[in-house]
Amino acid sequence: MPFITEELYQRLPRMSDKDPPSICVATYPDTEECPWRNLEIEAEVDFVQKIIHLVRSARSDYNLPNKTKTEELVCGFSDDETSASLKKYQSALSTLSYCSKMEVSTSPPKGCVILTVSDKCEVHLLLKGLIEPAKEMLKLQKKQDQLQQQLNKLKQAMSAPDYEVKVPQEVRQTNSEKLNQTEGELLRLESAMTTLKSME
Known part of the structure; x- marks a missing residue:
């Protein structure tokens, strides 16, 4: 990245002889000088x-x-603004x-998994014909059992009478994050x- 950035900087037109010879010694631009945000x-x-993350997570689950x-x-989607924004980023x-195509539609076909993005948008990912439901169900059940065991251990450790006293704040915070993450994975x-x- 530093080499590419320097190369691009050197190709910029010079406004005056006082311009820094390298981006390495140039002052960081402020919002008044560069109001482009x-x-x-x-x-x-x-x-x-967020949509891409949800789709990739679903692909991983299956x-x-x-x-x-x-x-x-x-x-x-519940408004034209969201629809227009999605169409702009279709490619x-x-x-x-990793999808063959992306369409903004109000009538998805059967065999889709529904991913909630927000109160204004949801994604339907077509999986019918791409997976073997019975085979994938066994894999997900095995993963569910593992996650449930992890969750039970965490809850047991966190429910100890002296947990708040003996366990450092950083560890408690990490455990809390793990608990939320595991519960979220189980819901997914x-x-x-x-x-x-529904596909069987």
């Missing part, structure tokens, strides 16, 4: 990244390799989510298993 675009990209392309149908969404697995049952 666009909060609207940042919010849009954050939203798109053990889909990257070379197996799915159809990603984004629907359930990026399909590429980074339950949702995935429900979808698999």
Whole structure:
């Protein structure tokens, strides 16, 4: 990155002889000098990244390799603004989510897993024909058992009478984060298993 940045800097036109000879010794630009920040675009990209993360997590839950392309149908949006924003990033969404195509639709086909993005949008990921429901169900049940054991151990450790006194604050915080993460994973697995049952 430093080499690319320096190369780009050297190709910029010089406004005067007083311009720094290298980006390494240039002052960091302030907002008055470079008022180019666009909060609207940042919010849009954050939203798109959230969708990509959800789709990739779902693909991982169902053990889909990257070379197996799915159809990603984004629907359930409640306003035209969200729809327009999604259409703008269709290419990026399909590429980074390993999907053959991405459409903004209000009528998804059967055999989709539903991923809730926000109160204004949900993603329908078409899995029918790409997975073997019975085989994947066994894998998810095994993973569910492992996660449940981890959750039980954590809860047992955190419910000890002297937990708040003997366990350092950093460890308690880490355990709390692990607990929330494990519970979240279990909820995702339950949702995935429900979808698999509907495909049998």
